[in-house]
Amino acid sequence: xxxxxxxxxRALNYGALLQAYALKTAIESIGHDADILDYRNAKLxxxxxxxxxxxxxxxxxxxxxxxxxxxxxxKRRRFDGFRAKQLGIAPGEGYTKQTISQVNGQYDRFFxxxxxxxxxxxxxFDQNYYLDFVNNKEKKYSYAASFGVSKLENDYEAQVGKLxxxxxxxxxxxxxxxxxxxxxxxxxxxxxxxxxxxLTKENWAKNxxxxxxxxxYALMYHFELTDTQIxxxxxxxxxxxxxxxxxxxxxSVLDFPCEYIPAAGPKEFAELFYGASFVITNSFHxxxxxxxxxxxxxxxxxxxxxxxxxxxxNILQITGLTDRRICQDTDLGxxxxxxxxxxxxxxxxxxxxxxxxxxxxGCFD
Numbered sequence: 001x002x003x004x005x006x007x008x009x010r011a012l013n014y015g016a017l018l019q020a021y022a023l024k025t026a027i028e029s030i031g032h033d034a035d036i037l038d039y040r041n042a043k044l045x046x047x048x049x050x051x052x053x054x055x056x057x058x059x060x061x062x063x064x065x066x067x068x069x070x071x072x073x074x075k076r077r078r079f080d081g082f083r084a085k086q087l088g089i090a091p092g093e094g095y096t097k098q099t100i101s102q103v104n105g106q107y108d109r110f111f112x113x114x115x116x117x118x119x120x121x122x123x124x125f126d127q128n129y130y131l132d133f134v135n136n137k138e139k140k141y142s143y144a145a146s147f148g149v150s151k152l153e154n155d156y157e158a159q160v161g162k163l164x165x166x167x168x169x170x171x172x173x174x175x176x177x178x179x180x181x182x183x184x185x186x187x188x189x190x191x192x193x194x195x196x197x198x199l200t201k202e203n204w205a206k207n208x209x210x211x212x213x214x215x216x217y218a219l220m221y222h223f224e225l226t227d228t229q230i231x232x233x234x235x236x237x238x239x240x241x242x243x244x245x246x247x248x249x250x251x252s253v254l255d256f257p258c259e260y261i262p263a264a265g266p267k268e269f270a271e272l273f274y275g276a277s278f279v280i281t282n283s284f285h286x287x288x289x290x291x292x293x294x295x296x297x298x299x300x301x302x303x304x305x306x307x308x309x310x311x312x313x314n315i316l317q318i319t320g321l322t323d324r325r326i327c328q329d330t331d332l333g334x335x336x337x338x339x340x341x342x343x344x345x346x347x348x349x350x351x352x353x354x355x356x357x358x359x360x361x362g363c364f365d
Contacts, residue, residue: 003027004106009087010048017087018266023113023114025203036089037095038092039094112143113143118172120153131167139168142172144173150310173192174310175314192352193353194288197291198353210270216242218241218242219244220280231332246272273293287312287316291345301327
């Protein structure tokens with residue numbers, strides 16, 4: 001059988017592309033063909049458009065462009081290469097709201113997810129992310145779909161409820177999402193892990209041919225850089241770790257030696273987590289890859305970003321790693337030295353992984 005997947009694959013975002021790759025690969029691993037549907041949504045893509053120099057407003061923005069354009073273009077080249085090679089998507093027009101329905105006869109099953117595909121604000125309530133273009137309820141499924149919020153705005157509830165009623169089964173990524181589905185629809189709902197967990201550490205290493213690590217380093221990857229993360233990095237540096245930082249600010253943000261990695265693509269991103277000895281992050285997918293690859297981590301919740309925090313809290317609770325959370329008052333040296341019971345963590349992840357793969361298999365019965 002053949003599955004079509006609709007997700008946020010056009011974002012210039014590591015987690016978006018790697019979760020899309022993981023879901024496609026997992027479906028293929030259980031004996032079915034899978035395609036990422038090259039569906040285009042203007043609102044989703046607008047933040048990632050690189051405006052040319054002449055459209056930069058003000059001297060400051062023009063200077064930033066000159067200093068950062070080369071590495072930004074290299075990063076985009078690697079993202080495009082990943083889409084083409086790993087997702088089977090080349091640059092082009094793709095499907096639109098007017099043309100997406102033509103794929104109905106090409107697939108036996110359709111999946112929407114993961115990411116915030118059910119957050120109306122993310123895509124101007126584009127109902128195709130709820131598989132509205134699919135003409136057969138028996139073909140409609142989700143996998144680890146997210147609303148990105150704990151409650152929908154009242155204006156959307158009735159419409160979203162009707163759309164969810166047309167699914168055979170709803171798989172969501174967070175408990176908050178399951179609550180929303182139960183309140184709005186009678187469609188069965190379940191909670192599954194983000195797709196990156198569907199592949200084991202060994203799967204990722206083999207598929208991408210990761211190099212074996214040759215040095216001891218702490219990896220920094222953030223949604224927003226904070227003083228707490230910088231202090232954690234210094235703690236690692238003073239303990240003998242080399243520091244690697246995904247990204248490249250115009251000026252160094254650290255007052256101790258650090259290797260900045262300005263133009264990593266999705267494959268390079270995953271490989272950096274694979275080789276790390278410690279991870280410092282406040283990103284959901286940064287946390288997810290650290291857990292999946294068995295790398296000790298320090299995870300900070302951002303005070304301003306409740307939707308990120310809920311995802312982080314959910315994954316840390318599921319894996320029994322809530323003690324890896326750091327804040328201003330945390331004894332960072334203790335976090336660095338504290339050992340993790342990876343046997344217990346891996347057993348929890350494997351149990352849910354097996355349940356999620358069984359769900360995917362059942363979607364094709």
